[in-house]
Amino acid sequence: MLKIVVLVSGGGTNLQAIIDQIDEGKITNTEIAGVISNNKNAYALTRAKNHGINHVCVSPKDYATRDEFNQEFLKTMDDMNPDLVILAGFLVVIPPQMIQKYENRIINIHPSLIPSFAGKGFYGLKVHEKALERGVKVVGATVHFVDEGTDTGPIILQKAVEVKQGDTPEVLQQRVMEEAEWVILPRAIDLIANGKVKIKDGKVWIQE
Incomplete structure:
Protein backbone atom coordinates (compact mmCIF):
# COMPACT_ATOMS: atom_id res chain seq x y z
CA MET A 1 0.00 0.00 0.00
CA LEU A 2 1.47 3.36 -1.08
CA LYS A 3 1.21 5.91 1.74
CA ILE A 4 0.91 9.44 0.37
CA VAL A 5 1.06 12.88 1.97
CA VAL A 6 -0.53 15.75 0.05
CA LEU A 7 0.82 19.29 0.44
CA VAL A 8 -1.58 22.08 -0.47
CA SER A 9 -1.93 25.83 0.11
CA GLY A 10 -5.44 26.61 -1.07
CA GLY A 11 -8.77 25.10 -2.02
CA GLY A 12 -7.53 21.58 -2.56
CA THR A 13 -9.31 20.68 -5.80
CA ASN A 14 -6.50 18.31 -6.75
CA LEU A 15 -6.67 16.80 -3.26
CA GLN A 16 -10.39 16.24 -3.81
CA ALA A 17 -9.68 14.55 -7.14
CA ILE A 18 -7.26 12.19 -5.38
CA ILE A 19 -9.74 11.44 -2.57
CA ASP A 20 -12.56 10.79 -5.05
CA GLN A 21 -10.51 8.53 -7.30
CA ILE A 22 -9.25 6.47 -4.35
CA ASP A 23 -12.88 6.07 -3.24
CA GLU A 24 -13.90 5.08 -6.79
CA GLY A 25 -11.09 2.54 -7.13
CA LYS A 26 -9.39 4.44 -9.95
CA ILE A 27 -6.31 5.00 -7.79
CA THR A 28 -5.41 1.59 -6.42
CA ASN A 29 -3.07 0.34 -3.70
CA THR A 30 -2.94 3.85 -2.16
CA GLU A 31 -3.92 5.53 1.10
CA ILE A 32 -3.63 9.16 2.20
CA ALA A 33 -1.47 9.29 5.34
CA GLY A 34 -1.91 13.01 5.79
CA VAL A 35 -2.45 16.49 4.41
CA ILE A 36 -0.10 19.37 5.25
CA SER A 37 -0.87 23.02 4.50
CA ASN A 38 1.06 26.23 5.12
CA ASN A 39 -2.26 28.09 5.34
CA LYS A 40 -4.52 27.51 8.35
CA ASN A 41 -7.49 28.82 6.33
CA ALA A 42 -6.94 26.50 3.36
CA TYR A 43 -10.17 24.78 2.39
CA ALA A 44 -8.03 21.72 1.66
CA LEU A 45 -7.79 21.18 5.44
CA THR A 46 -11.59 21.14 5.65
CA ARG A 47 -11.70 18.58 2.82
CA ALA A 48 -9.25 16.40 4.75
CA LYS A 49 -11.23 16.79 7.99
CA ASN A 50 -14.48 15.85 6.22
CA HIS A 51 -12.89 12.61 5.01
CA GLY A 52 -11.27 11.73 8.34
CA ILE A 53 -7.77 12.30 7.00
CA ASN A 54 -4.93 13.36 9.32
CA HIS A 55 -4.25 17.05 8.59
CA VAL A 56 -2.01 19.78 9.98
CA CYS A 57 -0.94 23.36 9.26
CA VAL A 58 2.77 24.20 9.36
CA SER A 59 3.27 27.85 8.38
CA PRO A 60 6.51 29.80 7.95
CA LYS A 61 4.70 32.71 9.60
CA ASP A 62 4.73 30.83 12.91
CA TYR A 63 8.52 30.51 13.11
CA ALA A 64 11.23 33.09 13.77
CA THR A 65 13.47 31.83 10.98
CA ARG A 66 13.05 29.85 7.79
CA ASP A 67 15.43 27.24 9.16
CA GLU A 68 13.17 26.63 12.18
CA PHE A 69 10.18 26.26 9.87
CA ASN A 70 12.09 23.86 7.62
CA GLN A 71 13.03 21.68 10.59
CA GLU A 72 9.42 21.51 11.83
CA PHE A 73 8.13 20.92 8.30
CA LEU A 74 10.53 18.00 7.81
CA LYS A 75 9.69 16.57 11.25
CA THR A 76 5.95 16.74 10.48
CA MET A 77 6.57 14.99 7.17
CA ASP A 78 8.74 12.29 8.77
CA ASP A 79 6.10 11.64 11.44
CA MET A 80 3.58 10.85 8.65
CA ASN A 81 6.16 8.50 7.08
CA PRO A 82 5.01 8.75 3.45
CA ASP A 83 6.16 6.64 0.54
CA LEU A 84 5.24 9.48 -1.83
CA VAL A 85 4.77 13.24 -1.30
CA ILE A 86 2.40 15.13 -3.62
CA LEU A 87 2.57 18.88 -4.18
CA ALA A 88 -0.97 19.84 -5.17
CA GLY A 89 -0.87 23.62 -5.34
CA PHE A 90 1.70 24.10 -2.59
CA LEU A 91 3.20 27.60 -2.60
CA VAL A 92 6.14 27.05 -0.27
CA VAL A 93 9.65 26.25 -1.44
CA ILE A 94 10.50 22.67 -0.47
CA PRO A 95 13.66 22.65 1.70
CA PRO A 96 16.70 21.05 0.00
CA GLN A 97 17.08 18.59 2.88
CA MET A 98 13.54 17.33 2.26
CA ILE A 99 14.19 16.95 -1.47
CA GLN A 100 17.34 14.99 -0.71
CA LYS A 101 15.71 12.78 1.93
CA TYR A 102 12.71 12.02 -0.29
CA GLU A 103 14.62 11.85 -3.57
CA ASN A 104 12.39 10.65 -6.44
CA ARG A 105 9.51 10.41 -3.95
CA ILE A 106 8.06 13.92 -4.38
CA ILE A 107 5.83 14.77 -7.34
CA ASN A 108 4.25 18.06 -8.41
Missing part, protein backbone atom coordinates in the same frame (compact mmCIF):
# COMPACT_ATOMS: atom_id res chain seq x y z
CA ILE A 109 1.34 19.05 -10.65
CA HIS A 110 2.09 22.15 -12.76
CA PRO A 111 -0.59 23.87 -14.87
CA SER A 112 1.35 24.05 -18.14
CA LEU A 113 3.15 21.83 -20.61
CA ILE A 114 6.66 22.07 -19.16
CA PRO A 115 9.05 23.61 -20.22
CA SER A 116 6.59 26.29 -21.39
CA PHE A 117 5.34 28.73 -18.74
CA ALA A 118 7.33 27.06 -15.98
CA GLY A 119 10.03 28.00 -13.50
CA LYS A 120 10.34 30.84 -11.03
CA GLY A 121 7.25 33.06 -10.81
CA PHE A 122 5.01 30.73 -12.79
CA TYR A 123 2.28 29.45 -10.49
CA GLY A 124 -1.49 29.59 -10.20
CA LEU A 125 -3.33 32.07 -12.36
CA LYS A 126 -0.07 33.69 -13.54
CA VAL A 127 0.62 30.65 -15.75
CA HIS A 128 -2.68 31.08 -17.59
CA GLU A 129 -2.30 34.87 -17.85
CA LYS A 130 1.07 34.46 -19.55
CA ALA A 131 -0.22 31.73 -21.88
CA LEU A 132 -3.07 33.97 -23.04
CA GLU A 133 -0.71 36.94 -23.41
CA ARG A 134 1.50 34.86 -25.69
CA GLY A 135 -1.47 33.68 -27.72
CA VAL A 136 -0.72 29.97 -27.57
CA LYS A 137 -3.37 27.63 -28.93
CA VAL A 138 -2.63 24.67 -26.65
CA VAL A 139 -1.87 24.61 -22.94
CA GLY A 140 -2.10 21.76 -20.46
CA ALA A 141 -0.67 20.27 -17.29
CA THR A 142 2.40 18.29 -16.26
CA VAL A 143 3.11 15.87 -13.42
CA HIS A 144 6.82 15.67 -12.66
CA PHE A 145 9.23 14.54 -10.00
CA VAL A 146 10.62 17.35 -7.83
CA ASP A 147 14.33 18.10 -7.81
CA GLU A 148 16.19 21.13 -6.48
CA GLY A 149 15.30 23.25 -9.51
CA THR A 150 11.90 24.86 -10.18
CA ASP A 151 9.74 22.64 -12.42
CA THR A 152 12.90 20.92 -13.71
CA GLY A 153 12.50 17.32 -12.49
CA PRO A 154 11.75 14.29 -14.71
CA ILE A 155 8.33 14.50 -16.39
CA ILE A 156 5.89 11.67 -15.61
CA LEU A 157 2.73 12.62 -17.52
CA GLN A 158 1.45 15.53 -19.61
CA LYS A 159 -1.95 16.31 -21.10
CA ALA A 160 -2.81 19.03 -23.58
CA VAL A 161 -5.85 21.31 -23.38
CA GLU A 162 -7.16 23.54 -26.15
CA VAL A 163 -7.26 27.30 -25.68
CA LYS A 164 -10.53 28.81 -26.90
CA GLN A 165 -11.08 32.30 -28.25
CA GLY A 166 -12.39 34.58 -25.55
CA ASP A 167 -10.85 32.57 -22.71
CA THR A 168 -10.07 34.50 -19.55
CA PRO A 169 -7.29 33.26 -17.23
CA GLU A 170 -9.97 32.01 -14.80
CA VAL A 171 -11.91 30.11 -17.47
CA LEU A 172 -8.71 28.59 -18.86
CA GLN A 173 -7.51 27.63 -15.37
CA GLN A 174 -10.76 25.77 -14.71
CA ARG A 175 -10.59 23.90 -18.04
CA VAL A 176 -6.96 22.88 -17.42
CA MET A 177 -7.91 21.55 -13.99
CA GLU A 178 -10.93 19.61 -15.23
CA GLU A 179 -9.44 18.23 -18.44
CA ALA A 180 -5.81 17.72 -17.39
CA GLU A 181 -4.82 18.17 -13.73
CA TRP A 182 -7.60 16.07 -12.21
CA VAL A 183 -6.87 13.35 -14.79
CA ILE A 184 -3.09 13.00 -14.85
CA LEU A 185 -2.26 13.55 -11.16
CA PRO A 186 -4.43 10.61 -9.98
CA ARG A 187 -3.14 8.56 -12.94
CA ALA A 188 0.49 9.23 -11.96
CA ILE A 189 -0.19 8.21 -8.36
CA ASP A 190 -1.80 4.96 -9.50
CA LEU A 191 1.14 4.17 -11.81
CA ILE A 192 3.65 4.82 -9.00
CA ALA A 193 1.58 2.83 -6.49
CA ASN A 194 1.70 -0.15 -8.82
CA GLY A 195 5.43 0.02 -9.55
CA LYS A 196 5.06 1.12 -13.16
CA VAL A 197 7.23 4.26 -13.04
CA LYS A 198 11.02 4.11 -13.37
CA ILE A 199 13.59 6.88 -13.78
CA LYS A 200 16.45 6.17 -16.16
CA ASP A 201 19.00 8.72 -17.36
CA GLY A 202 16.90 11.56 -15.98
CA LYS A 203 13.77 10.49 -17.86
CA VAL A 204 10.64 8.65 -16.76
CA TRP A 205 9.79 5.28 -18.28
CA ILE A 206 6.26 3.97 -17.77
CA GLN A 207 5.57 0.24 -17.88
CA GLU A 208 1.98 -0.26 -18.94
Whole structure:
Protein backbone atom coordinates (compact mmCIF):
# COMPACT_ATOMS: atom_id res chain seq x y z
CA MET A 1 0.00 0.00 0.00
CA LEU A 2 1.47 3.36 -1.08
CA LYS A 3 1.21 5.91 1.74
CA ILE A 4 0.91 9.44 0.37
CA VAL A 5 1.06 12.88 1.97
CA VAL A 6 -0.53 15.75 0.05
CA LEU A 7 0.82 19.29 0.44
CA VAL A 8 -1.58 22.08 -0.47
CA SER A 9 -1.93 25.83 0.11
CA GLY A 10 -5.44 26.61 -1.07
CA GLY A 11 -8.77 25.10 -2.02
CA GLY A 12 -7.53 21.58 -2.56
CA THR A 13 -9.31 20.68 -5.80
CA ASN A 14 -6.50 18.31 -6.75
CA LEU A 15 -6.67 16.80 -3.26
CA GLN A 16 -10.39 16.24 -3.81
CA ALA A 17 -9.68 14.55 -7.14
CA ILE A 18 -7.26 12.19 -5.38
CA ILE A 19 -9.74 11.44 -2.57
CA ASP A 20 -12.56 10.79 -5.05
CA GLN A 21 -10.51 8.53 -7.30
CA ILE A 22 -9.25 6.47 -4.35
CA ASP A 23 -12.88 6.07 -3.24
CA GLU A 24 -13.90 5.08 -6.79
CA GLY A 25 -11.09 2.54 -7.13
CA LYS A 26 -9.39 4.44 -9.95
CA ILE A 27 -6.31 5.00 -7.79
CA THR A 28 -5.41 1.59 -6.42
CA ASN A 29 -3.07 0.34 -3.70
CA THR A 30 -2.94 3.85 -2.16
CA GLU A 31 -3.92 5.53 1.10
CA ILE A 32 -3.63 9.16 2.20
CA ALA A 33 -1.47 9.29 5.34
CA GLY A 34 -1.91 13.01 5.79
CA VAL A 35 -2.45 16.49 4.41
CA ILE A 36 -0.10 19.37 5.25
CA SER A 37 -0.87 23.02 4.50
CA ASN A 38 1.06 26.23 5.12
CA ASN A 39 -2.26 28.09 5.34
CA LYS A 40 -4.52 27.51 8.35
CA ASN A 41 -7.49 28.82 6.33
CA ALA A 42 -6.94 26.50 3.36
CA TYR A 43 -10.17 24.78 2.39
CA ALA A 44 -8.03 21.72 1.66
CA LEU A 45 -7.79 21.18 5.44
CA THR A 46 -11.59 21.14 5.65
CA ARG A 47 -11.70 18.58 2.82
CA ALA A 48 -9.25 16.40 4.75
CA LYS A 49 -11.23 16.79 7.99
CA ASN A 50 -14.48 15.85 6.22
CA HIS A 51 -12.89 12.61 5.01
CA GLY A 52 -11.27 11.73 8.34
CA ILE A 53 -7.77 12.30 7.00
CA ASN A 54 -4.93 13.36 9.32
CA HIS A 55 -4.25 17.05 8.59
CA VAL A 56 -2.01 19.78 9.98
CA CYS A 57 -0.94 23.36 9.26
CA VAL A 58 2.77 24.20 9.36
CA SER A 59 3.27 27.85 8.38
CA PRO A 60 6.51 29.80 7.95
CA LYS A 61 4.70 32.71 9.60
CA ASP A 62 4.73 30.83 12.91
CA TYR A 63 8.52 30.51 13.11
CA ALA A 64 11.23 33.09 13.77
CA THR A 65 13.47 31.83 10.98
CA ARG A 66 13.05 29.85 7.79
CA ASP A 67 15.43 27.24 9.16
CA GLU A 68 13.17 26.63 12.18
CA PHE A 69 10.18 26.26 9.87
CA ASN A 70 12.09 23.86 7.62
CA GLN A 71 13.03 21.68 10.59
CA GLU A 72 9.42 21.51 11.83
CA PHE A 73 8.13 20.92 8.30
CA LEU A 74 10.53 18.00 7.81
CA LYS A 75 9.69 16.57 11.25
CA THR A 76 5.95 16.74 10.48
CA MET A 77 6.57 14.99 7.17
CA ASP A 78 8.74 12.29 8.77
CA ASP A 79 6.10 11.64 11.44
CA MET A 80 3.58 10.85 8.65
CA ASN A 81 6.16 8.50 7.08
CA PRO A 82 5.01 8.75 3.45
CA ASP A 83 6.16 6.64 0.54
CA LEU A 84 5.24 9.48 -1.83
CA VAL A 85 4.77 13.24 -1.30
CA ILE A 86 2.40 15.13 -3.62
CA LEU A 87 2.57 18.88 -4.18
CA ALA A 88 -0.97 19.84 -5.17
CA GLY A 89 -0.87 23.62 -5.34
CA PHE A 90 1.70 24.10 -2.59
CA LEU A 91 3.20 27.60 -2.60
CA VAL A 92 6.14 27.05 -0.27
CA VAL A 93 9.65 26.25 -1.44
CA ILE A 94 10.50 22.67 -0.47
CA PRO A 95 13.66 22.65 1.70
CA PRO A 96 16.70 21.05 0.00
CA GLN A 97 17.08 18.59 2.88
CA MET A 98 13.54 17.33 2.26
CA ILE A 99 14.19 16.95 -1.47
CA GLN A 100 17.34 14.99 -0.71
CA LYS A 101 15.71 12.78 1.93
CA TYR A 102 12.71 12.02 -0.29
CA GLU A 103 14.62 11.85 -3.57
CA ASN A 104 12.39 10.65 -6.44
CA ARG A 105 9.51 10.41 -3.95
CA ILE A 106 8.06 13.92 -4.38
CA ILE A 107 5.83 14.77 -7.34
CA ASN A 108 4.25 18.06 -8.41
CA ILE A 109 1.34 19.05 -10.65
CA HIS A 110 2.09 22.15 -12.76
CA PRO A 111 -0.59 23.87 -14.87
CA SER A 112 1.35 24.05 -18.14
CA LEU A 113 3.15 21.83 -20.61
CA ILE A 114 6.66 22.07 -19.16
CA PRO A 115 9.05 23.61 -20.22
CA SER A 116 6.59 26.29 -21.39
CA PHE A 117 5.34 28.73 -18.74
CA ALA A 118 7.33 27.06 -15.98
CA GLY A 119 10.03 28.00 -13.50
CA LYS A 120 10.34 30.84 -11.03
CA GLY A 121 7.25 33.06 -10.81
CA PHE A 122 5.01 30.73 -12.79
CA TYR A 123 2.28 29.45 -10.49
CA GLY A 124 -1.49 29.59 -10.20
CA LEU A 125 -3.33 32.07 -12.36
CA LYS A 126 -0.07 33.69 -13.54
CA VAL A 127 0.62 30.65 -15.75
CA HIS A 128 -2.68 31.08 -17.59
CA GLU A 129 -2.30 34.87 -17.85
CA LYS A 130 1.07 34.46 -19.55
CA ALA A 131 -0.22 31.73 -21.88
CA LEU A 132 -3.07 33.97 -23.04
CA GLU A 133 -0.71 36.94 -23.41
CA ARG A 134 1.50 34.86 -25.69
CA GLY A 135 -1.47 33.68 -27.72
CA VAL A 136 -0.72 29.97 -27.57
CA LYS A 137 -3.37 27.63 -28.93
CA VAL A 138 -2.63 24.67 -26.65
CA VAL A 139 -1.87 24.61 -22.94
CA GLY A 140 -2.10 21.76 -20.46
CA ALA A 141 -0.67 20.27 -17.29
CA THR A 142 2.40 18.29 -16.26
CA VAL A 143 3.11 15.87 -13.42
CA HIS A 144 6.82 15.67 -12.66
CA PHE A 145 9.23 14.54 -10.00
CA VAL A 146 10.62 17.35 -7.83
CA ASP A 147 14.33 18.10 -7.81
CA GLU A 148 16.19 21.13 -6.48
CA GLY A 149 15.30 23.25 -9.51
CA THR A 150 11.90 24.86 -10.18
CA ASP A 151 9.74 22.64 -12.42
CA THR A 152 12.90 20.92 -13.71
CA GLY A 153 12.50 17.32 -12.49
CA PRO A 154 11.75 14.29 -14.71
CA ILE A 155 8.33 14.50 -16.39
CA ILE A 156 5.89 11.67 -15.61
CA LEU A 157 2.73 12.62 -17.52
CA GLN A 158 1.45 15.53 -19.61
CA LYS A 159 -1.95 16.31 -21.10
CA ALA A 160 -2.81 19.03 -23.58
CA VAL A 161 -5.85 21.31 -23.38
CA GLU A 162 -7.16 23.54 -26.15
CA VAL A 163 -7.26 27.30 -25.68
CA LYS A 164 -10.53 28.81 -26.90
CA GLN A 165 -11.08 32.30 -28.25
CA GLY A 166 -12.39 34.58 -25.55
CA ASP A 167 -10.85 32.57 -22.71
CA THR A 168 -10.07 34.50 -19.55
CA PRO A 169 -7.29 33.26 -17.23
CA GLU A 170 -9.97 32.01 -14.80
CA VAL A 171 -11.91 30.11 -17.47
CA LEU A 172 -8.71 28.59 -18.86
CA GLN A 173 -7.51 27.63 -15.37
CA GLN A 174 -10.76 25.77 -14.71
CA ARG A 175 -10.59 23.90 -18.04
CA VAL A 176 -6.96 22.88 -17.42
CA MET A 177 -7.91 21.55 -13.99
CA GLU A 178 -10.93 19.61 -15.23
CA GLU A 179 -9.44 18.23 -18.44
CA ALA A 180 -5.81 17.72 -17.39
CA GLU A 181 -4.82 18.17 -13.73
CA TRP A 182 -7.60 16.07 -12.21
CA VAL A 183 -6.87 13.35 -14.79
CA ILE A 184 -3.09 13.00 -14.85
CA LEU A 185 -2.26 13.55 -11.16
CA PRO A 186 -4.43 10.61 -9.98
CA ARG A 187 -3.14 8.56 -12.94
CA ALA A 188 0.49 9.23 -11.96
CA ILE A 189 -0.19 8.21 -8.36
CA ASP A 190 -1.80 4.96 -9.50
CA LEU A 191 1.14 4.17 -11.81
CA ILE A 192 3.65 4.82 -9.00
CA ALA A 193 1.58 2.83 -6.49
CA ASN A 194 1.70 -0.15 -8.82
CA GLY A 195 5.43 0.02 -9.55
CA LYS A 196 5.06 1.12 -13.16
CA VAL A 197 7.23 4.26 -13.04
CA LYS A 198 11.02 4.11 -13.37
CA ILE A 199 13.59 6.88 -13.78
CA LYS A 200 16.45 6.17 -16.16
CA ASP A 201 19.00 8.72 -17.36
CA GLY A 202 16.90 11.56 -15.98
CA LYS A 203 13.77 10.49 -17.86
CA VAL A 204 10.64 8.65 -16.76
CA TRP A 205 9.79 5.28 -18.28
CA ILE A 206 6.26 3.97 -17.77
CA GLN A 207 5.57 0.24 -17.88
CA GLU A 208 1.98 -0.26 -18.94
